[in-house]
Amino acid sequence: MSLDEHSALIEQLKPLLMEPDFHELFERLTTEESNSTRFLLKMELNRISSPCTRIIDLRDKSELPCAELIHGKQQHFLDDPAKESFLETVALYRNHYTLGVYEKVIEAHKLRKQKLRDGGHSQDELPFAPYLAQGVVLGSYFNRSEERMNYSIRISVLQPNRTEIQGITVDLSVGGARIRLPLKHNFELDKPIRVKLLELGEEYYYEDLQQGVDYEVVDTQVNNEYCWMRLKRVGGSDALSEMLSNLIRGYKFRYKVDINDVLVAATGLGFERHYLPHLPHLPLYLESIEGKYQITHKLLSRDNQQLQYYFQDEHDVSQLTGMLSDRRLKNLINEPENKDHQLFFCFTFHTQGHIYFYSATLAELKQKDLLALFFSFGASKPSWKVFKLAHHKIDHGKSYKASMLPGDETNYNALTESQLKCFTHVLQLMDLTTDESQQDYLSWGDRCTSKANELKVFGQQKVKSNPIKLLSLQFSERRNEARYSFKTQVKLSQGKLSITASTHDISSKGLQLTLDEATQFDKTAPIHLGFPKLQQISGKVQLSNLSYRLVKTRKKGGIVHLAAVMGHSPHVGVEFINKLIIHNRDKLEKITEANSEKKELADGLKNLLMRHLDSVPYFVEKTPKSAKLSILGVGTHKNVITDIFAASASQSLEYNLESLLKDGRLKTDFIEPIRALKPQDGLEHFEIYLQVSRQSQGQVRVKCIPPNEIGDLNARQHFIHQSNNLGRFMALRIYRGATGKPDLNYIRREMEYIGIHAHHKSKKLEELMWQIIGVGELLDITEEVLLRYPQLHETESIVKADAS
Numbered sequence: 001m002s003l004d005e006h007s008a009l010i011e012q013l014k015p016l017l018m019e020p021d022f023h024e025l026f027e028r029l030t031t032e033e034s035n036s037t038r039f040l041l042k043m044e045l046n047r048i049s050s051p052c053t054r055i056i057d058l059r060d061k062s063e064l065p066c067a068e069l070i071h072g073k074q075q076h077f078l079d080d081p082a083k084e085s086f087l088e089t090v091a092l093y094r095n096h097y098t099l100g101v102y103e104k105v106i107e108a109h110k111l112r113k114q115k116l117r118d119g120g121h122s123q124d125e126l127p128f129a130p131y132l133a134q135g136v137v138l139g140s141y142f143n144r145s146e147e148r149m150n151y152s153i154r155i156s157v158l159q160p161n162r163t164e165i166q167g168i169t170v171d172l173s174v175g176g177a178r179i180r181l182p183l184k185h186n187f188e189l190d191k192p193i194r195v196k197l198l199e200l201g202e203e204y205y206y207e208d209l210q211q212g213v214d215y216e217v218v219d220t221q222v223n224n225e226y227c228w229m230r231l232k233r234v235g236g237s238d239a240l241s242e243m244l245s246n247l248i249r250g251y252k253f254r255y256k257v258d259i260n261d262v263l264v265a266a267t268g269l270g271f272e273r274h275y276l277p278h279l280p281h282l283p284l285y286l287e288s289i290e291g292k293y294q295i296t297h298k299l300l301s302r303d304n305q306q307l308q309y310y311f312q313d314e315h316d317v318s319q320l321t322g323m324l325s326d327r328r329l330k331n332l333i334n335e336p337e338n339k340d341h342q343l344f345f346c347f348t349f350h351t352q353g354h355i356y357f358y359s360a361t362l363a364e365l366k367q368k369d370l371l372a373l374f375f376s377f378g379a380s381k382p383s384w385k386v387f388k389l390a391h392h393k394i395d396h397g398k399s400y401k402a403s404m405l406p407g408d409e410t411n412y413n414a415l416t417e418s419q420l421k422c423f424t425h426v427l428q429l430m431d432l433t434t435d436e437s438q439q440d441y442l443s444w445g446d447r448c449t450s451k452a453n454e455l456k457v458f459g460q461q462k463v464k465s466n467p468i469k470l471l472s473l474q475f476s477e478r479r480n481e482a483r484y485s486f487k488t489q490v491k492l493s494q495g496k497l498s499i500t501a502s503t504h505d506i507s508s509k510g511l512q513l514t515l516d517e518a519t520q521f522d523k524t525a526p527i528h529l530g531f532p533k534l535q536q537i538s539g540k541v542q543l544s545n546l547s548y549r550l551v552k553t554r555k556k557g558g559i560v561h562l563a564a565v566m567g568h569s570p571h572v573g574v575e576f577i578n579k580l581i582i583h584n585r586d587k588l589e590k591i592t593e594a595n596s597e598k599k600e601l602a603d604g605l606k607n608l609l610m611r612h613l614d615s616v617p618y619f620v621e622k623t624p625k626s627a628k629l630s631i632l633g634v635g636t637h638k639n640v641i642t643d644i645f646a647a648s649a650s651q652s653l654e655y656n657l658e659s660l661l662k663d664g665r666l667k668t669d670f671i672e673p674i675r676a677l678k679p680q681d682g683l684e685h686f687e688i689y690l691q692v693s694r695q696s697q698g699q700v701r702v703k704c705i706p707p708n709e710i711g712d713l714n715a716r717q718h719f720i721h722q723s724n725n726l727g728r729f730m731a732l733r734i735y736r737g738a739t740g741k742p743d744l745n746y747i748r749r750e751m752e753y754i755g756i757h758a759h760h761k762s763k764k765l766e767e768l769m770w771q772i773i774g775v776g777e778l779l780d781i782t783e784e785v786l787l788r789y790p791q792l793h794e795t796e797s798i799v800k801a802d803a804s
Contacts, residue, residue, distance in 0.1 A: 013045060014092045014100070029152070048100030049093060056105055058082055063116070071097050082109050087760040131661045135634040135642070135653035138268050138275075138617065139402070139610030153199040155179060158212065159187050169197070170228065171260075174244045177215065177231045178260075185227060189217045192234055200243075209240065230261075259757045263765070266750035269402060270769045271633055272610060273743035275617045276473050278683050278775055280735060281390075282307040283609045284427040284468075286329065293329040295321060295427070299605050300472045300591060303682045306559070307431055308470075309487070309504055309514070310385060313355045313462070316487045321467065322460035323359040324389070324427075331363065332391055333425060339783050340366060344387040347378040357460040362787070370454060372790070376445030377452055379438050386437070386784060388430040390614035392637075394423055402607045416600040426608050432733065432784050434687075440788035447790055470589050471602040483507050484581060485589040491530040491544075494521050501560075505591055508578035510563045511548070518557035523550045526565050529573065538576060546573040552680045559682075616641045620674055620774030627671045627773060629657060641732070641778050644692055647700035659702040660688070670736060674774035679740035683776065685733050687785075689719060693727035717789050731785035736776040742769035 013029065026045075030038050056076045059066045064079035069086065074097060078086060085108040089101045153172075157179070158164040167181040179195065187193055194212035214235030221228045279301035287296050298308065311320040323344065332341045340363035349356045358378070365371045378384050399410055400420045411417050470485065483505045490501045490513055499519050504512040511529075521527055530544035547565040554561075564571045581588065617633035632655050634642055645655040661670070673684065689710065691703040710719050723729035744751065744766065755762035786792060 010041065010044065013041075014048075029154075048103070049096075049098050052097055052099045052102045054102050056082070056086070056102065058109060061113075062109070078105070079109075081112055084760070084764070085109075091758070091760075130628070131656060131658040131666070132649065133618070133630055133632045133645075133655045133657055135632050135655060136267055136271055136619075137264065137653075138272060138633040138635060139607065139613065140636045153197060155198055156196045156212075157181060157185070157187070158194050158196075159191065162186060162188075172244070174241050175233045176218075177233070179229050179231060181227050181229065183222060183225055183227050187217075189220060189229075192216055193229075193231075194235075195231070213240065259754050259761070262750055262753055263758075263761055265402070266747045266754060267765060267768075268633075269747050269750070270742065270744070270765065271617070271619060271631065271772075272606075273746050274619060274739045274769075274772050274775050275633065275777075276606065277302045277679075277740070278735075278737050279304055279473070280430070280683050280685075280777075281615075282429040283605065284324070284429060285423045285605060285608070286391075286425040286427060287422050288424050292326045293333070293424075294326070295324060295329075295468055297423075297469045297471060297605065299602065299609065300470060302473075303554075305504060305512075306514070306555075307429060310383075310431075311357070312487050313357070314353060316485075317463060318466040318468065319357045319460060319463050322357060322463045328361060331361070332389060333393075336391075338363065342389050342391075343784060343787075344389060345374060345378055346383075346385040346387065347381040348383040349381075358455060358458045359460055360458045362783075364458070368457070370450060371793075372444040372448040373450040373452070374455060374458065375441040375787070376443075376448050377455060379441035379444075384433065384438055384441070386432045388432055388781070388784065390428040390430065391425050392612040393425055394608055395611075396421060398611075400604045400607055402603075402610070412600045412604055416604055419601055420604045420608070423608065426612070428609070428614055430614075430779065432781055437785075437788050444790050466589070470591050471598060471605060472591055473606055474599055474602055483510075483512075483591040485591055488531060489533045491532060492527055493530075494525055494527045497521070504559070506577055506581070508574050508581060510551070510561065513560050513562065515558055515560065518555070520557050521550050521553075521560070527562065529562070531573075534576070534580075541572060541576055543573065543576060546571070548573070554680050554682045556681065611635070612637050615777040615779040617775065617777045619772050620670060620776075621768070622771045622773045626667075627674075629661060629666060629670055640730075641780060644690075644700065644702055644730075648702075659690075659704045669734075670774065670776075674736055674738050674776075677736075677738040679738050681737065683735040683737040685735045687781070688732050688734060689716070689723075689785075690730040690732065691719070691723040691726060692730060693723075713789070713791075717791055720786070720789070720792065729782065729786075730780065731782045733779045733781045734776060735779070736774065739772050739775050742766075742772065744769060 013026065026038075026042070030041060033041070053074075055074060056078060057066075058079055059077050062079040062082070064081070066077045066079050067083070069076045069078050069083055071086075071090070076086070082105050085105045086101065089104040090097060093101060153169050155167050155169055156164050157167055163186065165181055165185050165187075167179050170178040170180055177195070181187075192214045194214055196212040197209060200209055213233060215231035216234050217229050218232050219230040280303055282304045283299040284295045285297040285299070286293055288294075300308070308318065308320070311318045311323070313319055323346065328341070331338075335341055341361055343362040344359055345362070345365070346357065346359040349358065360370075360374055362371075365374050400412060400417065401410065412420070484507070486503055486506045488503050490503060490511070492499050492501055492513075492515075497519065499515055499517060501513040501515045504514060506512075526547045526549055529546045529548050531538075531546075535543045548562040549565050551561040551563050553559065564574045613633070613635055616639060618629055619631040619633070620627050621630040632642065632645075634653070642655060645657055645660075648656040648658075669686065677684070687707060688704050689707055691705075693701050693703075705719070707716055710716050720729045751762050751766065754765070
């Protein structure tokens with residue numbers, strides 16, 4: 001018998017070595033082994049669990065700096081990888097330094113050195129290893145309200161008309177479990193499985209222990225030998241629950257509490273806090289009121305507020321609900337596969353101090369055969385916009401809370417819960433407009449035979465009041481004052497600089513402004529403001545030459561945040577705006593909230609959004625030498641972007657980004673631009689065209705090229721035709737930006753809980769959060785990009801005509 005054949009059994013037994021009843025546990029777990037095998041296993045386990053007196057000193061063996069690590073009375077000198085290996089392994093032996101710990105650390109060090117000698121990867125590793133990104137699950141966290149312990153017992157698992165399979169539990173709680181089965185188990189994972197807890201059935205008599213308990217499969221992970229399943233109990237009696245609860249309570253201090261789920265949730269939430277301040281899209285929340293769909297709430301991030309201001313009319317009333325009418329929303333929801341209902345095209349018309357809004361969906365333009373007219377006329381306007389509207393239905397069967405520690409209340413307060421239950425869908429409004437594509441849409445004019453007055457049918461009916469409530473995402477760094485949505489003209493001057501702007505939002509002591517032209521102000525000198533429109537209603541109060549200071553700029557100087565310069569005498573601007581807010585509080589839309597109900601509701605809305613992102617967030621991590629795109633934020637729902645990059649990776653939750661990042665593009669398109677940005681600058685974006693083709697043996701080949709490198713209009717059209725002939729064409733918009741410091745306060749409770757049971761894991765997660773320097777997302781814009789090439793649609797029309 002070779003011990004290599006029983007390596008999995010040895011690994012399973014290691015955590016039990018220091019248990020007082022280890023011999024009894026050993027007998028149970030090895031009942032099917034021969035006496036000679038059991039003898040050899042005991043010899044090996046006794047060997048690796050024996051105390052070790054050898055000192056590990058890597059100072060002359062490692063190319064990395066080594067630091068002192070004192071354990072007990074022994075002093076070791078380890079580099080960072082070896083230190084991590086030491087702490088992880090010593091935990092298996094109840095914090096005892098054993099021969100097994102020594103061998104594990106030395107072996108891991110040798111493997112790492114071997115990889116360096118082989119040029120960074122061993123022979124059996126794939127050549128694209130530098131471009132591999134790991135997936136971190138966002139928005140879908142399996143929460144439990146009870147503690148679970150690492151508890152290994154034999155089980156058998158069955159489903160109707162399926163062969164019964166033997167396995168073991170990895171951990172166990174009253175309401176769930178994690179189990180390990182052979183890889184080829186043949187169970188249907190979307191149906192309940194019945195688990196017999198064999199060893200408990202031998203010790204305790206409960207009818208459902210003998211017959212088995214039904215569990216729902218929540219999640220699975222596999223390697224080339226085993227399948228691990230996370231289970232939620234859906235059957236069994238109250239008596240069984242009480243027995244399991246007593247069992248866990250009795251064994252709590254003898255077995256390690258499992259913190260895996262809390263760690264998964266904390267990691268996902270930590271990355272969320274890097275992504276959400278930069279969220280470029282506007283989340284909208286839909287209710288069905290008396291049979292009609294209506295948007296009732298929207299969620300603001302730091303970087304998506306520009307989107308909502310596009311819809312403000314001359315009276316500062318949002319016309320967004322005029323564009324997203326009940327009829328259009330019903331078409332969107334009733335035909336989820338028809339992407340023509342997801343693309344919106346808009347422009348505004350100004351006359352005699354009034355703003356008129358025009359909008360159409362791609363489906364409407366095709367139906368009325370006014371594609372060419374709307375595109376060519378609308379794109380000639382400075383107000384031209386192209387929007388994508390993503391949507392998903394809310395599953396109210398899931399908890400609205402994103403993270404719960406054992407013992408936490410599973411729900412928000414009753415008011416928040418009842419409001420969240422009212423929502424039917426989450427929408428995301430995405431601005432796809434670019435200056436370059438606006439010129440492309442103008443070229444539709446060559447194919448236009450209609451008259452401009454035919455566009456009257458797309459004029460929006462004016463909305464006189466805005467029913468949508470604003471809520472802001474909650475972050476650690478927030479303004480002290482409440483902010484109100486308010487639009488008025490402002491004149492700014494600093495030295496020889498003079499420019500006009502309009503307010504986004506106001507507070508008594510501060511303003512957020514959009515400049516008519518991006519401008520770089522001197523941060524050390526005051527900026528003088530005048531309010532020409534407000535002056536007309538201010539009477540004798542002079543609203544000109546008011547001193548403000550620059551707090552920060554965004555969008556490369558296009559958006560500025562100003563604060564009043566407070567001197568010894570009262571600030572006229574502060575006094576006037578404060579009175580304006582007080583007298584119009586009922587009319588002004590409040591952007592920030594102070595009460596806990598609204599903070600809870602904002603948190604719940606955020607969780608509903610994160611359950612099903614249309615885009616794929618990514619994160620850039622700082623490394624000792626440079627940086628790498630190391631993490632993709634993934635959901636539990638199918639996503640065409642992650643599917644493409646996962647096709648050529650070997651492990652689950654692993655993504656091969658070689659086609660996107662090779663030939664120096666990681667540095668030129670991601671690392672260098674991100675390092676040139678500041679966190680307050682918001683996100684930039686660029687576009688990439690993809691040629692996705694299937695090779696022999698089911699392999700996927702992906703070719704990623706920026707459109708300007710492909711060539712002129714004809715070359716790009718040829719690339720699209722060629723891609724569709726070989727497989728499929730795709731276009732991605734790639735956002736990129738710099739992150740600020742991590743918002744660790746948001747996950748402080750999770751970090752503390754993890755730290756109690758596995759301090760090194762808590763510390764490792766915190767270090768990872770600090771290493772993230774860049775964030776962005778990959779967004780599929782294929783359908784919109786194809787509309788920029790009228791020639792493609794002309795060919796399509798000819799083919800349809802011939803077919804008919």
